[in-house]
Amino acid sequence: MLDAVRRAALDVIVVFDGLAPAAITPERCPWLCSVRDRSSRFTAARAQLPSVTRVNAATLATGVRPGRHGLVGNSIRVRELGLDRAVWTSDRHDLLAVRKACGSILLAPTVGELLAAAGRRTVVVNTGSAGVSLLLDPTAHGGGPGIRVNTRDADPLAEPAWAAGELHARFGAPADDRADQLRYAVDALAYLIEAHQPDVAVLWLTEPDASQHRHGPGSAQSLAALATADAALGRLVDALEALGHADDTNLWVASDHGSSPMTGRVNLAEELAAAGFGRGISCCDDGTSAIWLDDPADPVAERLVAWLRRQPWTGVLFGADGLPDTVPLSLIGAVGPRSPQLFVGYAPGWYSAQAGPTTDAPDWHGCHGSGYRRDVHSVLQVTGPDYRSDVDLTAPAGLIDVLPTIAAGLGIDADFDGRVLTEARPGGPAPAATTTRLALPGARATVNRVAGVSYVDEIVPDR
Ligand SMILES: [Zn+2]
Numbered sequence: 090m091l092d093a094v095r096r097a098a099l100d101v102i103v104v105f106d107g108l109a110p111a112a113i114t115p116e117r118c119p120w121l122c123s124v125r126d127r128s129s130r131f132t133a134a135r136a137q138l139p140s141v142t143r144v145n146a147a148t149l150a151t152g153v154r155p156g157r158h159g160l161v162g163n164s165i166r167v168r169e170l171g172l173d174r175a176v177w178t179s180d181r182h183d184l185l186a187v188r189k190a191c192g193s194i195l196l197a198p199t200v201g202e203l204l205a206a207a208g209r210r211t212v213v214v215n216t217g218s219a220g221v222s223l224l225l226d227p228t229a230h231g232g233g234p235g236i237r238v239n240t241r242d243a244d245p246l247a248e249p250a251w252a253a254g255e256l257h258a259r260f261g262a263p264a265d266d267r268a269d270q271l272r273y274a275v276d277a278l279a280y281l282i283e284a285h286q287p288d289v290a291v292l293w294l295t296e297p298d299a300s301q302h303r304h305g306p307g308s309a310q311s312l313a314a315l316a317t318a319d320a321a322l323g324r325l326v327d328a329l330e331a332l333g334h335a336d337d338t339n340l341w342v343a344s345d346h347g348s349s350p351m352t353g354r355v356n357l358a359e360e361l362a363a364a365g366f367g368r369g370i371s372c373c374d375d376g377t378s379a380i381w382l383d384d385p386a387d388p389v390a391e392r393l394v395a396w397l398r399r400q401p402w403t404g405v406l407f408g409a410d411g412l413p414d415t416v417p418l419s420l421i422g423a424v425g426p427r428s429p430q431l432f433v434g435y436a437p438g439w440y441s442a443q444a445g446p447t448t449d450a451p452d453w454h455g456c457h458g459s460g461y462r463r464d465v466h467s468v469l470q471v472t473g474p475d476y477r478s479d480v481d482l483t484a485p486a487g488l489i490d491v492l493p494t495i496a497a498g499l500g501i502d503a504d505f506d507g508r509v510l511t512e513a514r515p516g517g518p519a520p521a522a523t524t525t526r527l528a529l530p531g532a533r534a535t536v537n538r539v540a541g542v543s544y545v546d547e548i549v550p551d552r
Contacts, residue, residue, distance in 0.1 A: 095502030096474045099282065099334060100495050102149070102291045102341040103325065106142060106217065107298025107457065108468050109306065109347030110134075117316045120323035124342060129476045129513035131486040133522075133537070134469035135544040136346040138421040139377035139432060139456045143178045145345035145488055146221045149291075151197040152492035152505035156468070159196035160224060161423050162432075164373030166381045167191065173383065176187070179218035180244065188223075188230060196426065198503060199226035199291060201494050205233030207501050209288040214278040216270050217295035219381035222301030225291055236285065238277050239271045241295070247277075263506055267296070267314075271321040279328035289495060293326065294318045294498055298348065303456035306348040306463075306523060316535040339495075343488060349463045351456040355402045364396055372433075374441040376458015377407075379429035385409070390430055397433060398531065404550040405434035405532040408434025416529045420536070422506065434459050436550060441455045458546030460534070476513045484522045485537040485544035486510055508540045 105121075107510055137148040137155065139162055147160035155161040164175035169190040176183035188194045212235060216415045219242040222325045227235030234290040238256065240263040247253035256277050263273045271294060271399045278292050297306075301316035313326035322342070328337055357378045361370060370393075382390060383483040394414050397403045407423070408415025409430045418432070435441065440456035457464040469486055472478065475498060489507035496502070499508045511517040520540045527534040536547035 093498065095339075095498030096337075097339045098337040099287065100289045100339045100341065100473075100550045101325070101329070102289070102343060102491060102500075103322055104149075104291065104293045105315075105342070105344045105468065106293065106295050107301050107346060107348050108315065108344035109463060110466055110468055110485070112297065112312070112315060113468070117312055118150070119318040120319045120326060121342060123342060124322065124472060125354045125470055126325065127343070127478050128470035128472040129478075130481050131469040131510070131513075132481050132483050133485040133531075133544075133546075134343070134467045135485055135487045135546065137377070137465045137487060137489060138423075138460055138465065138545055138548070139347040139458050139463040140460070141376050142345055143220050143224060146224045146293070147195055149193060149488040149491055150199045150201075150225045150488060152496070152503070152507045153197045154506045156418070156423050156425030156428060157197050157506065159425060159427040160194075161425065161428050162373060162377070163375050164379065164380045165171065165427055166371065166379070166429065167427060173381065174371050178224070179220035181223060183218035184220060184223045184235070193230055194223060194226070199224075199229070201226035201233055201235045202231040202286060203492075203496060203503055204499075205229040205235065209284065209498065209499065211235040211291070212238075212278065212285065212287040213293070213321075214240070214243070214274045214281070215293040216240050216267075216274045217243045217293065217299070219376055221293050223363045225293075227291075235287070236281055238274070238281070240274045240277070244485070252281070256280070262534050266444045267299075267315050270323060271317060275321050275324045275328060278325065279332065282329075282334065283306070283332050288499065292321075294321055301348040301455040302453045303455075305350050308454070311455070326495065337474060339471055341471045341491060342468065343470075343491065344468040345488065346462050346465055348455045348457050349459065349461060350438060351440050351442075351454055353402060353436070355439060356443040357433065357441045360400070361473060366393060366396070376440050376456050376464070377435070378441045380431040380433060381429045385430055393431065399539045402436050402439040403433065403465050404436045404439070405548055406530075407432035412531045416532050416534070419532065420529070420548075422543075435548070437461065454520065460545060462547045465545060471513060477515055482512050483517070484512060484520050484539045485546070486539075487544060506542065508542045
C-alpha cells in the first residue's frame with residue numbers, strides 16, 4: 090500500500106453528462122466557471138473511445154481501459170449469459186443478470202470495491218438510468234459500506250435499503266420533473282455526506298446529454314438544460330459550504346464525452362440483414378456500433394469489412410487484432426474477453442441510435458460515440474486542498490486518471506491503466522507529452538502519450 094497523502098477529507102466528482110468544453114460560458118454556467126477559476130484545469134481532457142456514457146462510467150469506476158473492465162460499449166455481449174444477443178447496459182435487469190452470471194458486472198476492481206477493501210466508503214448519486222450507478226458500484230456489488238442512489242430509475246431509490254428509507258423519510262420520493270430531480274440528487278448527496286461521511290462521492294448529472302440527444306447540441310433546450318445542471322453544481326457548492334466542507338473537499342468537475350449534431354441515421358441491424366449478414370452475427374446500434382460473430386474465427390468478417398467499406402455512412406472501422414483493413418482495437422484499449430470482432434464508426438453526422446428498449450432515438454438530433462473531436466474532447470478540472478489553484482494543465486488527461494489519482498492520495502494501490510495526475514499537485518512535475526499522427530487502414534488518428542498512457546485526440550475516416 091502507498092503512503093496516504095490526501096489532505097482533503099473528501100473527493101467529490103461531479104459529472105456533467107455530454108458536456109463539451111465549447112458549451113461552457115460564464116452566462117450559462119456561472120457556477121462551473123467560478124469553480125473552474127480556482128481549479129487545476131486539464132485543457133486537453135479526452136474521453137475514452139467509444140465515446141459513449143457507460144464505457145466512460147466504467148473507465149472512471151476502474152481506472153482501466155474497456156478491454157480490461159469489459160464494458161466495451163453501451164451494449165455488451167456476455168458469453169456467460171448464453172444469449173445470442175447483446176445486453177443493454179443502462180438496463181439494471183440486464184446488468185444484474187451479468188452480475189449473477191459472472192460474479193461482478195465489470196472485469197476489473199471498481200472504486201466501490203477498492204475503497205471498501207481499504208475500509209472506506211463511496212457514495213454515488215445518479216440522475217439517469219441505473220446503469221451508471223451500478224457500474225460505479227459504490228456498494229461493492231452489495232457487500233460494501235457504500236451507498237447507491239438513482240433519482241430517475243428509482244427502483245430502488247437507493248441501496249442498501251436503509252439508505253432508501255432514510256432518503257424517503259427525509260425528502261420523500263423524487264419528482265418526475267428533471268430540474269426537481271437534480272435538486273433532489275444534490276440534497277440527497279449533501280445529506281449522505283453529512284450523515285455517512287463518504288471518502289469519495291460521485292454526482293452524475295444526465296444533462297446536458299439527454300437534451301442534446303433530443304434537440305441537438307447548441308439548441309435552446311440543451312443550453313437551458315446545461316444551465317439547470319450548472320445550478321445543481323451551485324447548490325452542491327453551497328451545501329458543502331454549509332456542511333463545513335468548503336475547504337476540505339477536492340471538487341472534481343468532468344464530462345464523459347461531448348456531442349455532435351446528428352444528420353443521418355443508420356439501423357445497422359436492418360442493413361446487415363438486408364445485405365445477407367444475419368446468420369451468426371449480432372450487433373448493437375450505438376454511436377459506434379459493435380458487431381459480434383458467434384464464431385470469432387468466422388471468415389465472413391473480411392467480407393463484412395469489404396461491404397461496410399462501400400456504405401456511404403461508414404466511418405472508422407475498428408477490428409479485432411489481425412482483421413485486415415481495420416484499425417486495431419488495441420489503439421483504443423478495447424482488446425479483451427468481451428470485445429466484439431468489429432466496431433463500426435459512422436461518417437460525420439451519421440449515427441446508429443436505435444439502440445435499447447428505453448430510448449426514443451427516432452426523435453434524436455444529437456449523438457456521440459465517435460472519434461471526432463466534438464465527441465472526444467471533454468471536461469476535467471479539480472479544486473481543493475490537494476491541488477494547484479487557477480492553473481491550466483496542458484498534458485492530455487481523462488476520466489481514466491481520476492481514480493488512480495484519488496487512490497494514490499488514499500494510499501490505495503491497484504493495477505490501473507490511467508496515471509496519477511501529478512502535475513495538478515502542488516510542486517508536481519509537468520509530464521512530457523508526445524503527439525503521433527497515424528495513417529491507419531481507412532482512418533487518420535492523432536494520439537498523445539503522457540507517462541505511458543495514450544489519449545486519442547481524434548480519429549477520423551480517411552475518405
Ligand atoms: Zn454520457
